[in-house]
Amino acid sequence: MKNNELYLVFFSSIFFFFCLSIFIIYFIFLYQKKQIKNKQEKENLQSTFRQELLKAQNEIQEQTLTYVSREIHDNITQVLSFVKLNLAMTGTLSEFERSQKVEESRKLIAQAIGDLRDLSKSLNFEHIVKQGLVKTIEIEVDRINKSGIVDAAFVVKGNPYPLSDQRELVLFRIFQEAVNNSLKHAGANLLKISLQYSDQIFILTIEDDGAGFLNNDLQKEGSGLKNMQSRATLIGAVLTINSDIGKGCCIKITIDPLLQQLYANANYPNSTR
């Protein structure tokens, strides 16, 4: 009888081992397939991210060049023309008046040099990376206020920390696009921009008191808003838009600063996950 028990134990265990082995082999096969697919998806995502980053860089430069050309035309050329006129008039003036005119011209040229220096800084794309998001937005808000088109308020809550160069660049581009929309399409008089830094979350909010639109119409809106949303997704952020007709628009971009994005290489020191 002992042989019977042995056969029973032996064959049933062989059968079980066989089934388990089939399962494990099938799992390994499936997992490897998934790994390859996952790797391809990551590569595609990286390539899309690089393209988007390049696009964002180009758009920022394009906007900066437009600003520079406007500044040269409206500000620096005017100042230099005035200086030229001042100096042309000095021939007929007394010694005292002449020295006054020269002094005035000297101040105007110094102002033009200062403006040109600022412009050369803004022409350099690296300034966003060097100055960081807070400073770059602050400069942009100053520009908006100087233009007089709209009143812009800027608030920073919490202690700012770097979110990685690439993320900050994309965030700045989203900010620029949102502000452009408010200025060009919404007819806003007031802009509120806030940056909120905490250990758990980063929030960039751009709020205007413009014409607004129905949230349902988001899909119908131009590619600008969709573009902002897809860019936010690429850097691991969530972009929400709240708007209603006559009630302005509020765009909120939220990021978990600890979240590591393979393609958006976060430099935050606590990014250990």
Place this chain on the structure above:
Amino acid sequence: MPVRFIIYAVFILIIFLYGAVNFKRFSIPYKLLILLLGLTLISELSGRVLIVKLHNSMPAYHIISVIEYTLITFIYSSFFTGSIKKVLLYLMIPVIGFAIINTLFIQTILEFPTHFILLAQGVYLLYALTGFRQMLLFPIDKPLNKQSFFWLNTALLFFSTMLFLFFGLLNYINSHNYDVGPLYTFSYIINFLYYALLLIALTANKKEYYFGQLHEKQ
């Protein structure tokens, strides 16, 4: 004391010592696994003492099966997040409740707690399959043989299915009054393979969280 038991106990001791020596480099679930190995060793040895003193080692099984279930549940709950984690943890209440009822009223302290062990093995089987599913959902760029979670799932899947086979065969052999000797040898082989798979899981672990924390925010 049978030689095969001594070899078995020494084998668990070696794995436990390996875990204890490298304890710091393991992530929390694997630290719990090392604790489980230590407690299993104590339970196996105290079972032998109880056989000598009371001629019955069953109280040790009643206690260790509940501890094992609790620790394995905590181990797996740290790999999962969201609803799966909640289900795992909430399920502990009825399962441990059943273990207490079983020990008090159904299979008392001097009987082998097959009801609870079979229920726990069924739960482990589900844990292992859910673990495999989770791995397929969130694959990582690392060879499978270097992924400790894969070895842990394989160990649990292997052990729980083999234990079902063991109890099935035990019932059959008992009902036909056959000799259970070969079956107990078979159970030792299952145990050796199970602990060997756990050892591989421990050697592959390098303080990593694969799914729980990593995918929580994604």
